[in-house]
Structure formats: structure tokens, C-alpha cells
Amino acid sequence: MSSLALAPSVRISYRWVVLTLSWAALTMTSVDRSAWGPASGAVGKHLGVSLAGLGIFATGYYVGYVLSNAFGGVLADWVGARLVLSCSLFLAGGFMILFGHATSAALGITFQACIGVFAGCDYSAGVKLISQWFSPTKRGFAMGVFMTATSLGIVLANAIVPGLIATSGWRASYQLFGLATMVVAVLCFMFLRNGTETDGPKREGSKLGSLLRNRDLLLLGLAGFGALWGTYGFVIWSNMLMVKAGHVSPVQAGGVVASVGLSAVIAKPLVGMLTDRFGGRSKVPTMIALGAFVAALLLFGTEHSLGAFLLTAPLLGLTGVYAPLMVTMVANLSSARLVGSAAGATNAVWQLGSAAVPVVIGTVYATTHSFFAAFATLAVGPLLGLLLMLGVREERALR
Numbered sequence: 001m002s003s004l005a006l007a008p009s010v011r012i013s014y015r016w017v018v019l020t021l022s023w024a025a026l027t028m029t030s031v032d033r034s035a036w037g038p039a040s041g042a043v044g045k046h047l048g049v050s051l052a053g054l055g056i057f058a059t060g061y062y063v064g065y066v067l068s069n070a071f072g073g074v075l076a077d078w079v080g081a082r083l084v085l086s087c088s089l090f091l092a093g094g095f096m097i098l099f100g101h102a103t104s105a106a107l108g109i110t111f112q113a114c115i116g117v118f119a120g121c122d123y124s125a126g127v128k129l130i131s132q133w134f135s136p137t138k139r140g141f142a143m144g145v146f147m148t149a150t151s152l153g154i155v156l157a158n159a160i161v162p163g164l165i166a167t168s169g170w171r172a173s174y175q176l177f178g179l180a181t182m183v184v185a186v187l188c189f190m191f192l193r194n195g196t197e198t199d200g201p202k203r204e205g206s207k208l209g210s211l212l213r214n215r216d217l218l219l220l221g222l223a224g225f226g227a228l229w230g231t232y233g234f235v236i237w238s239n240m241l242m243v244k245a246g247h248v249s250p251v252q253a254g255g256v257v258a259s260v261g262l263s264a265v266i267a268k269p270l271v272g273m274l275t276d277r278f279g280g281r282s283k284v285p286t287m288i289a290l291g292a293f294v295a296a297l298l299l300f301g302t303e304h305s306l307g308a309f310l311l312t313a314p315l316l317g318l319t320g321v322y323a324p325l326m327v328t329m330v331a332n333l334s335s336a337r338l339v340g341s342a343a344g345a346t347n348a349v350w351q352l353g354s355a356a357v358p359v360v361i362g363t364v365y366a367t368t369h370s371f372f373a374a375f376a377t378l379a380v381g382p383l384l385g386l387l388l389m390l391g392v393r394e395e396r397a398l399r
Helices: 008-034 036-047 054-079 081-099 105-119 121-133 139-168 170-191 208-212 215-246 250-277 283-301 306-333 336-368 371-389
Strands: none
Touching: 008 036, 008 081, 008 105, 008 121, 008 139, 008 170, 036 054, 036 105, 036 139, 036 170, 036 215, 036 250, 054 081, 054 105, 054 121, 054 215, 054 336, 081 105, 081 121, 081 170, 105 121, 121 139, 121 306, 121 336, 139 170, 139 250, 139 306, 215 250, 215 283, 215 306, 215 336, 215 371, 250 306, 283 306, 283 371, 306 336, 306 371, 336 371
């Protein structure tokens, strides 16, 4: 399916359908991913897994997720983003349901890896679709809306899963979210259309090899590794650490993490809109956000009460604006024909941070029993990202 058959006025309206469905797909995989944080304690108790061993489940997911990002973007460029997004999303939902029936740790880790394999394609496919339907001058706001999905996933998972576990058990949450994911996949298949490349600055290179030689994309990939080290380390471990060290209930911990996601949902499109108004410049705002992220993680690590957690949590959410800023830079720095491949490749590097951090934080806390040590370890990631962003030449994306 193509956008060529649509009149210009219809195309302008239809791009919001594209954005909505791409956002809904990313929201569901974000909910699926974020469900592990509030559910991990109950899953570990039921399957007989130690506190340190719980990190292996999340790492299994992210190993699959990294692989699918690396290849999913290439597939989106090759066979079309619509087909890749809807089919992979449907399979990810199916494995969510299967995880809800897991009877052993080995089987659970295997299903988590399979969820990750199919959940990683929707990001690059969504970036590809948005880049096709939105011009560079409108792309910052669109990417800001799109990336609210990752934060909204945190909100929904932490608002729903703790209560659902209390009433129906952890299996029900995975079965519910898996079914919802499959429904969204069907809607995407029915109503999404692939678009044509939007007009914008011409980028050198239309072959995959050009991406490997793009120094700025490489630096963005490494910077994102550090940023997501902090983000998903927090998402995966903060619930458990607040319960263990802060002596709050699982429902209260879920509320704290949900407030982080909610503040990010509000901030991301606003920052995208501002960058559109100022010519799409994203480097300096990204660096400011990463620096604030470091400070917020260290501050959160010094707190020990529910009230203090709730006061600090929105600050963490506001720093999440780095995500749409970096995604917009990736799209602008790559050739139009290879946006999916560029998005997938950079996100694969980003998600290596998500894959590595669960085991590291679990080991740090098991060794030190220090709440602050765990959060100081998380803060190392965005600090590295901030330093790497210094070398990104944003003017290449703007000229």
C-alpha cells in the first residue's frame, strides 16, 4: 500500500492516523517490557528465582530486543514498515501470553527472549513511517508524541500490574497485555499505509555501508547506550529496590515509577514542538537533559521514604526528553531510504545498555546492599552519554 493514491489534503490528515497507530504499537511493547519491573518479585517467588537471578529474565528480553532492532530496521526498509510492524507486534503479544503460562525459570527466560525478538521491530518501523509521512520541519513534535509511548508504557504497567497481581496473580497481567498487543497488531495491519520519503536535505549514501561509516550516528548510538543504561536500569530495578531498601509497598513503588513516566509523557511532545520552532536543533537540549538525568538519579539514590521518592520522581521523568531529541537526530542524519535501518541499528546499540544493566545492578545491590550504590551505578550511563554527545556534529543534520 502506498501514499501515492491519497490527495494532498487527505495525506495531511492521514499522517495523524499513521502517528497514532505507530504510537499505539510502541505503547503496547513498552507496557509489555515495563510489566517486568512490578511483576518481577511475584514471578521470582513463584518460579523460585533469587533476587540477583531476576536480572537474567530482563537480560534475556533485551538480548532478543537488540537482535530484532539490528535486523528489524533493515526489514522495514526492504519489505515495508507496515508489514514488519503489524506481524512482529502480533507475535510479541503471543509470546506475552505464553510467558503467562511459564512453569519454570528456563522456560520463562526463553519466552522473555522471544518477546524481545519480536517487540524490537516496532520502533524502527515506527520511525520509518513517521519519517515518510512528516517533513523534517514537523518531525520533532511527531517524534516527541511517538516517544511518549515508552513513558506511557511505564505508567500503565506500574498503575495496573501491582493491583492485578494482588487480585489475580502475575500471570493475568501478561495474558491481558499480550491479548491487547495482538489486537493493536491487527489494527495496524488493517489501517496503516507505507508512505513515500518526505522532502528534506539530501543525505550522502543510500547503502547500508554508509551507515557504518557515519561517525555521528555511531556516537549517537554509544550515547544512547549510556542513556538507556540509566533509564531501563531504573525501570527494571527501582520497584524492587524501593520495596527492599525504602520499605514501601509494591503498589506504592508502582505509583512512584508511574509518576516518572507521567511527567515524561507531558514533557516529550513539548520539547519536540520547541525544537521544531527553533530549526530542529537537538544537541544542546539533549546534553542538558542527560546532565539533569545524572543529577536526578543521584538525588533519588539518597532518598529513603515514600514522600521523598514521590517528590523526586517527576524530575527523573522530565529528563526523559532526551529520547525524542536523539531519535529525531538519527532520522535527520541518515538518508531517507535508510531511516529504518539507521533507527534499528542505533537502537540496537542503545538497547545493549538495557541488556547489560539488569545483571550489573542486581550484582551491585546484592554485593553492597546499598540503595545509593545501585543508583550511582545507573548514573554512570547518562554521564557517558553526555560526554559522547560532545562529538556529534549536528550541523550535518541541519544544513
